Amino acid sequence: xxxxxxxxxxxxxxxxxxxxxxxxxxxxxxxxxxxxxxxxxxxxxxxxxxxxxxxxxxxxxxxxxxxxxxxxxxxxxxxxxxxxxxxxxxxxxxxxxxxxxxxxxxxxxxxxxxxxxxxxxxxxxxxxxxxxxxxxxxxxxxxxxxxxxxxxxxxxxxxxxxxxxxxxxxxxxxxxxxxxxxxxxxxxxxxxxxxxxxxxxxxxxxxxxxxxxxxxxxxxxxxxxxxxxxxxxxxx
Amino acid sequence: xxxxxxxxxxxxxxxxxxxxxxxxxxxxxxxxxxxxxxxxxxxxxxxxxxxxxxxxxxxxxxxxxxxxxxxxxxxxxxxxxxxxxxxxxxxxxxxxxxxxxxxxxxxxxxxxxxxxxxxxxxxxxxxxxxxxxxx
Numbered sequence: 001x002x003x004x005x006x007x008x009x010x011x012x013x014x015x016x017x018x019x020x021x022x023x024x025x026x027x028x029x030x031x032x033x034x035x036x037x038x039x040x041x042x043x044x045x046x047x048x049x050x051x052x053x054x055x056x057x058x059x060x061x062x063x064x065x066x067x068x069x070x071x072x073x074x075x076x077x078x079x080x081x082x083x084x085x086x087x088x089x090x091x092x093x094x095x096x097x098x099x100x101x102x103x104x105x106x107x108x109x110x111x112x113x114x115x116x117x118x119x120x121x122x123x124x125x126x127x128x129x130x131x132x133x134x135x136x137x138x139x140x141x142x143x144x145x146x147x148x149x150x151x152x153x154x155x156x157x158x159x160x161x162x163x164x165x166x167x168x169x170x171x172x173x174x175x176x177x178x179x180x181x182x183x184x185x186x187x188x189x190x191x192x193x194x195x196x197x198x199x200x201x202x203x204x205x206x207x208x209x210x211x212x213x214x215x216x217x218x219x220x221x222x223x224x225x226x227x228x229x230x231x232x233x234x235x236x
Numbered sequence: 237x238x239x240x241x242x243x244x245x246x247x248x249x250x251x252x253x254x255x256x257x258x259x260x261x262x263x264x265x266x267x268x269x270x271x272x273x274x275x276x277x278x279x280x281x282x283x284x285x286x287x288x289x290x291x292x293x294x295x296x297x298x299x300x301x302x303x304x305x306x307x308x309x310x311x312x313x314x315x316x317x318x319x320x321x322x323x324x325x326x327x328x329x330x331x332x333x334x335x336x337x338x339x340x341x342x343x344x345x346x347x348x349x350x351x352x353x354x355x356x357x358x359x360x361x362x363x364x365x366x367x368x369x370x371x
Contacts, residue, residue: 012295029298029324032317033276037294060293068299072306 002052005034008062014230015066015079026069034059078223090219100216110212120212131205143205260292260300261309262343265328265336268310272327274317275301301326309335 009031013023034055041051059065067079077086077096084091084101094101094111101111109116109126117127124132128140135144135154142149142159150160157164160171167173228235267273267281278301279294304310309332317323328336 025324026298028322029275030295032274032321032323033279033294035321036276036319058294060295064293065295065298068296069302072303 002038002048004052004056005031005038008056008059009034011062011231011234012066012069014227014234015063016069017066017226018069018071030059030065076219078219080220080223088219090216090223100212100219110216120208131208259343260297261304262336262339264297264300264304265309265332265339268326268328268332269336272313272325274323274325278326304332307331 009027012030013027016023016026018026037055037058038048038051041054042048046054063081067082070077070079072085073096074086076088077084077091078089079091082091083093083095084099085094086096088098088100089096089104089106090100092102094104094106094109096106098108099106099110099114099116103113104111104119104121105115107117109119109124110121112122114121114124114132115126118129119126119135120131122133124130124135124142124144126135126137126140126142128137130137130140130142130144130147130149132144133146135142135147135149137147137149137152140149141151141153142157143153145154146156147154147164148158152159152162152164152170154164156166156168157173158167158169162170162173164173164175165177167175224235263282264278267278267285273281275297276294279292279297282292301310301312305312305326308329310326311329312324312326314322314324
């Protein structure tokens, strides 16, 4: 069998990342396809080299085919293209119980656009806790520069219980710039317990994003290393 | 017909992935209705029947077949092929027959509605080009 076909199949299976036994069967099926396609193209009059090239091209890029051959919902799905789906999903788009991605959807979602029960990122919409630049939590707490939620905390805060520099709308709002209300509210933190609680909340918020970012980068790096180890040319 | 042999006009009139999404399973079921077959032959039959309008990335048919197998629409078996190699054959099972019947009926209904609303399709004319807009 041509080296080009073997190499293509190696790359497909690298991206597919299946168990050895499953991988062998899938590979055999694809190999049969490519061999027969090559033979048919040769019978049509194409030289062998061109036939192999054409068969591979018609089959699709190794990355696209490989990723599409991954399990429907894996324990860990990390990919550099398309949508990752898994218990832990990491990719440009990620859907999972724990999802890290540019667009992330999950029970626990982290990304530029994050949607979930708990969501962290630039624009976040969450059921219970939303932390981000613009955060929305219709049934829970939203923390962000602009936040909307049952409880909203931020520069601009709207919602049931809102605390912020600007509180355009709230059932019970505290505007920290408006003098008495804000000062009275801040007096709650003058006790020792209150101060500890406030510091804990701020630290947790400040730590959460870098830690989550670190976890995501580490998982991604492992995937890059796995691919690079098998074929360094695949890493651009 | 292989992609390299298609004319520019034929390439223009091929179906987009978005249009195909969700319908590939039905197309495969229809091909398997006439008897067991394997991946390459299924793609070939689909391309023949579609007369070059359909452009499937050939490798992407396998995840669809595997998914259909998981959903028990098709069953598979490895058999020795004429070239002496093991080959995986897929065949339609009862759930697949039922799914095909339902999908076929739904597609015919949708097709009838589309035709009534849009009028009958022109004979694969090239896409209209509007300056400054993407269609």
